Amino acid sequence: MAAGMESVAVDDQESNAExxxxxxxxxxVYMIPPRKxxxxxxxxxWDINKWA
Structure with missing residues (x-):
């Protein structure tokens, strides 16, 4: 493989890292009511029995 092609492959691998x-x-998760x-x-x- 050419040196230029190898660097492109490495760049693709680095951009896919998580x-x-x-x-x-x-x-x-709770639905927060508007402030009074x-x-x-x-x-x-909050009424914590009403969760979404």
């Missing part, structure tokens, strides 16, 4: 930063087996005031969100005000 790096997994976070992996989780289980998670919960300018105060920040408080999770204890």
């Amino acid at each position: 790096l997994v930063l976070f992996q989780v087996k289980e998670c919960y 005031s300018a105060a920040s969100y408080k999770a204890d005000e």
